[in-house]
Amino acid sequence: MMPEKCNTVSKTIIVGHPASGLGQVESLLLSHGMSSALPSRREAMHPRQITEVLCKRYRTPSLVSVGELDIQQIAPAKQWDEMILDLEIGNSGQEWWGWADSACIFLLDYWRALDPGVMFVLVYNKPGELFNDPDLCPEVFDPTSGQNQRFTDNWVAYNSKLLEFSLSHPDRTLLVHSDEILRDPSNFFEQIQARCEVPLNDDGVEQLAIGDINPVWIRSSVPLELTESREGPPKQAMLVVPPELMGTVQAARQHRGLANEAIVRAQIYQELQAVAQIPSGDLPLPTCDLGVDWDHLVAQSHTLSDHFCQLYQALVGQHHRWTNKLNECDLLLVQVHQAQEELESYFLKNNLLRAEVRHLKKAIVELTRHGAAKRLKKQLSYRLGSILVANSSSIGGVLGMPFYLVAETNRFRRQQRLDRQRKSSKKREKRKKTGPKSQGALAKSDVHAGSAQAVKKIKQQLSYRLGQAIVRNARSPIGWIRMPFSLIGEIIRFKKRRIRMNDPSKFSHDKAPRKQTQVSDEQ
Amino acid sequence: MSNNSAIFDWLDHLRELMPVSHLVLIGAGAGTGTWVSYLRSRNYKGVTLVEADHCQFRHLQRESSHHPEWHARLQLIAPKNGPTVFYEAGLSSESGILKPEVLRQLWANLKIGGQRTLEALTLEGLLAEFSFSVNWLVIDCLPALAILASAGASLEGVQIIVARVVFDELADCNEMAHLGPLQESLTNLHFRFLTVDRCRNPGIGYALFVRDSRSVIRQMGDQLTRSSQEVVHLKAELAELKFRDKQQSSEAASIEAQVDFLKEALMQNRKT
Numbered sequence: 001m002m003p004e005k006c007n008t009v010s011k012t013i014i015v016g017h018p019a020s021g022l023g024q025v026e027s028l029l030l031s032h033g034m035s036s037a038l039p040s041r042r043e044a045m046h047p048r049q050i051t052e053v054l055c056k057r058y059r060t061p062s063l064v065s066v067g068e069l070d071i072q073q074i075a076p077a078k079q080w081d082e083m084i085l086d087l088e089i090g091n092s093g094q095e096w097w098g099w100a101d102s103a104c105i106f107l108l109d110y111w112r113a114l115d116p117g118v119m120f121v122l123v124y125n126k127p128g129e130l131f132n133d134p135d136l137c138p139e140v141f142d143p144t145s146g147q148n149q150r151f152t153d154n155w156v157a158y159n160s161k162l163l164e165f166s167l168s169h170p171d172r173t174l175l176v177h178s179d180e181i182l183r184d185p186s187n188f189f190e191q192i193q194a195r196c197e198v199p200l201n202d203d204g205v206e207q208l209a210i211g212d213i214n215p216v217w218i219r220s221s222v223p224l225e226l227t228e229s230r231e232g233p234p235k236q237a238m239l240v241v242p243p244e245l246m247g248t249v250q251a252a253r254q255h256r257g258l259a260n261e262a263i264v265r266a267q268i269y270q271e272l273q274a275v276a277q278i279p280s281g282d283l284p285l286p287t288c289d290l291g292v293d294w295d296h297l298v299a300q301s302h303t304l305s306d307h308f309c310q311l312y313q314a315l316v317g318q319h320h321r322w323t324n325k326l327n328e329c330d331l332l333l334v335q336v337h338q339a340q341e342e343l344e345s346y347f348l349k350n351n352l353l354r355a356e357v358r359h360l361k362k363a364i365v366e367l368t369r370h371g372a373a374k375r376l377k378k379q380l381s382y383r384l385g386s387i388l389v390a391n392s393s394s395i396g397g398v399l400g401m402p403f404y405l406v407a408e409t410n411r412f413r414r415q416q417r418l419d420r421q422r423k424s425s426k427k428r429e430k431r432k433k434t435g436p437k438s439q440g441a442l443a444k445s446d447v448h449a450g451s452a453q454a455v456k457k458i459k460q461q462l463s464y465r466l467g468q469a470i471v472r473n474a475r476s477p478i479g480w481i482r483m484p485f486s487l488i489g490e491i492i493r494f495k496k497r498r499i500r501m502n503d504p505s506k507f508s509h510d511k512a513p514r515k516q517t518q519v520s521d522e523q
Numbered sequence: 524m525s526n527n528s529a530i531f532d533w534l535d536h537l538r539e540l541m542p543v544s545h546l547v548l549i550g551a552g553a554g555t556g557t558w559v560s561y562l563r564s565r566n567y568k569g570v571t572l573v574e575a576d577h578c579q580f581r582h583l584q585r586e587s588s589h590h591p592e593w594h595a596r597l598q599l600i601a602p603k604n605g606p607t608v609f610y611e612a613g614l615s616s617e618s619g620i621l622k623p624e625v626l627r628q629l630w631a632n633l634k635i636g637g638q639r640t641l642e643a644l645t646l647e648g649l650l651a652e653f654s655f656s657v658n659w660l661v662i663d664c665l666p667a668l669a670i671l672a673s674a675g676a677s678l679e680g681v682q683i684i685v686a687r688v689v690f691d692e693l694a695d696c697n698e699m700a701h702l703g704p705l706q707e708s709l710t711n712l713h714f715r716f717l718t719v720d721r722c723r724n725p726g727i728g729y730a731l732f733v734r735d736s737r738s739v740i741r742q743m744g745d746q747l748t749r750s751s752q753e754v755v756h757l758k759a760e761l762a763e764l765k766f767r768d769k770q771q772s773s774e775a776a777s778i779e780a781q782v783d784f785l786k787e788a789l790m791q792n793r794k795t
Contacts, residue, residue: 164723263555263582270614271723274630 011037011091011115012098012198013047015105016123017158018063021178025123026100028185033199037099040086050083051103060106067153071161073109084114096198105158108165112172119196120173122162124272126280127155127265156268163272171195175272177280191277373454380412382458385467388487405470460497465490530685530720530731531561537733538565541682545569545657547649549600550664550687552616553579554586558663568592571657573649575599575609575641576618601643602669611636619664621700626665629689629726645673661685663729666699668708678712682734688719690726702730713738 012034016022030036037047045053054076061070091097098121104111111118166175174191181188192198273279376382387404391397397404458464469486473479548558551572562570570593574580580597587595601607601620612623613634620643623635650657660681662670667686671678678684688702698704706716715735721728 160723167724167726263553267555267616271630274614274633275724276632279632 010094010096010117012096012119012121013104013111014098014100014121014123015108015162016100016102016178017125017155017162018102019155020123020125021182022100022102022123025121025176025178025181026098028181028188029098029121032185032189033096035091035094035097037087037097038091038094040083041090042086043083045083045087047087047099048101048103050087051101051107053083054080055103055106058106060103063102063105063158064154065150067157071105071157074106076107076110081114105161108161112169118172119192120165120169122166122173122175123178124159124162124175124269124276125178127152127269152265156264159268159272163268163275167275174278175276176278177273177276180278180280183281188278372452373458376455376458376464379464379467380409381467381471382461382464383408383412383467384470385461385463385465388466388470389463462491462494465494528557528720528729530718530729533718533731534561534683534685535565537683541658541733543567543569543659545571545653545655546659546661547571547573547657548661548663549573549646549670550575550619550662551583551595552576552663554583556616556663558661559583559586563590569655570594571596571653573598573600576611576615579615598649599641599643600646600649600664600670602645602673604643604645604648606640607643608638609641610638617665620669621665629724646670647673647675647677650674650677656680659683663687665689668701668705669699671705672708684709684714684732686730686732688728688730690721690728702728705730706732710735713742 012029014022014026014029016025039046040050054074058074058076060072060074108120112120162175166173174195176188176191384405387408388401391401391404466487469490470483473483473486546562546567546569548562548570551559551574554572559572568590570587570590572583572587572593573596574583575598577597580595584595587593599607599609599620607620609620610618610623612618612626613632613636614630617623617626617630617633618636623633626633658681660678660683662685664670665687667688671684671686674681686705687700688705689700690702702719709732710716713735714732715738717731717733719728719730
């Protein structure tokens with residue numbers, strides 16, 4: 001039954017829990033005809049300041065921590081009525097004015113008794129909104145700290161009082177759901193118009209946008225380092241269950257406590273919805289299902305937690321195995337690298353050795369090629385011939401020629417003697433070792449092929465030919481007499497040969513050179 | 524009803540005078556309501572919590588498991604045994620055998636949920652199942668009178684009754700939920716109405732009844748008086764019967780004497 005229309009309403013007091021959205025309701029009314037409360041004339045105090053003073057004077061508890069037993073109505077003494085009168089005088093020029101004040105919960109009876117022209121708009125909202133208010137509820141709170149109990153008690157106490165007052169004085173109150181008003185203000189204005197005659201301007205009523213109402217969401221952190229994450233949307237209360245409570249009896253008890261508190265809140269909310277003049281059109285909050293769903297959630301989270309633990313164990317085990325395998329692979333890789341490096345080093349050494357061998361072979365070839373030539377040059381005949389050639393260009397050389405030749409001959413013989421001694425000692429050492437013949441020895445054919453030409457060349461040299469002539473003729477006294485002629489003959493033949501070689505056309509019918517017998521150097 | 528309700532103070536005192544042997548709470552809800560909280564806070568032992576809604580019962584069961592001497596029972600209590608419709612209301616505390624529509628004057632926006640048919644048991648049947656005596660009874664559902672009426676003689680051992688009632692000013696509501704008829708009925712059963720406590724909704728409250736010993740004694744006295752009168756009457760009848768018997772005995776004796784005389788005379792005649 002609609003209460004009778006009151007023609008004497010001049011002010012509206014909007015009362016609601018701080019998280020109920022009463023500020024938005026006030027804004028809505030202010031934008032549609034209601035004037036904002038002016039300060040009192042003498043004291044220049046706003047109604048909220050007056051409430052604050054009275055609450056301070058009568059020592060009311062803080063609104064955010066108040067419990068059921070704490071919400072007692074204040075009965076200010078008569079002396080305070082003057083302050084109210086002053087406020088009335090200050091707002092006397094306004095036809096309809098009002099304000100929103102959560103602290104008026106302590107003064108509901110006072111205002112109701114004092115002024116029959118007061119209409120109370122009692123505002124409530126879903127319990128979950130409590131946790132979305134960043135001023136009331138911290139971003140993250142721990143169920144073990146008792147904060148949830150405090151919030152529940154506070155919300156339940158405040159809204160119980162609102163409900164009680166509304167039921168006791170239905171003619172003076174309008175119990176409304178703030179979200180529903182914002183969703184459809186027209187219904188709200190109709191209700192106001194039906195109750196009292198106020199200059200409400202409901203033209204162009206627009207539905208105000210309501211922010212996303214995020215319900216309390218509950219996350220339980222899984223006891224895994226890999227998946228633990230504490231990211232969440234800002235300014236939204238996040239109920240985090242400490243990991244150490246998961247899977248314990250205490251956890252279940254704590255969780256059940258949270259569910260109990262949720263059920264109590266839901267019960268009060270249901271009663272508000274059942275009584276309100278403008279209830280929310282949303283689905284009703286389940287009460288007992290919360291406990292059941294919570295238990296299912298807890299059981300599910302326990303199962304998930306166990307499952308995650310098993311997966312984690314398996315993952316850790318797998319990780320260990322892989323790590324071991326990786327280590328083995330690394331070791332193998334290192335070994336392979338080492339082997340590769342060794343192979344490379346051996347390859348390089350091999351190359352170097354090959355190069356050395358080639359070089360040595362070349363040297364040996366060169367050596368053997370020129371060895372014969374060298375041996376030839378070491379022969380007495382060549383040496384004597386060299387001395388002859390060297391000393392024939394000067395008179396002193398010619399005069400000392402015999403002495404030089406004798407000295408060279410003595411030197412040659414002395415060297416021969418030493419070589420023989422060295423060779424005999426080497427032979428003795430070799431017999432002791434009795435190693436096989438060197439595999440790197442040059443082929444005889446290669447030696448002869450390389451050195452024959454060199455030998456031939458040397459034998460064509462004047463020094464050698466003169467030396468041969470000396471050695472040949474020095475064996476006998478007749479030879480000594482023939483020696484100068486023999487020497488001169490060799491010189492002439494040498495020159496002719498050289499001319500022939502330079503210009504073959506001049507000596508096309510030359511005789512073949514005499515065959516010379518190689519005199520043994522060892523004589 | 525708040526946690527510091529006057530009815531609780533009464534109960535705290537009555538607990539000293541009439542100690543609880545066993546308490547039955549019908550309509551315990553999810554275990555978060557005022558009554559369960561009160562019983563928990565006062566550490567009552569020997570409590571049976573009865574709830575018909577299986578959803579609320581599951582939570583209630585878990586709550587009662589904390590107390591070793593508490594029991595939870597999923598059962599619908601109704602005036603008659605057998606299938607009974609259970610109505611689910613938008614306000615879970617108003618779910619029961621009473622149609623939610625009749626409570627619209629109390630809860631203007633009360634939404635009606637579904638309805639189920641459950642196997643109901645009378646209060647007498649419930650109390651008979653207990654091996655111990657139940658002396659405290661709390662009925663936190665409507666209509667309390669209909670439920671109590673089904674108790675019959677089993678209420679004789681009950682000393683305290685707390686019943687949820689609707690106050691008389693709401694005439695549209697089922698009269699079995701009203702305080703007046705309940706008060707009248709329980710007075711006849713020798714219960715004395717002590718106090719009433721209104722809930723947040725002033726149209727609903729709880730009424731406290733206590734076994735009226737003086738009434739019982741008075742009744743017993745009346746019975747005794749009647750019995751005494753009956754005894755006197757019977758005694759008088761007995762005396763009269765005895766006198767008649769004596770009279771008849773004397774008459775019989777005289778007749779016998781006459782018969783003997785006549786026999787003798789006859790024999791003498793025959794001889795002669």
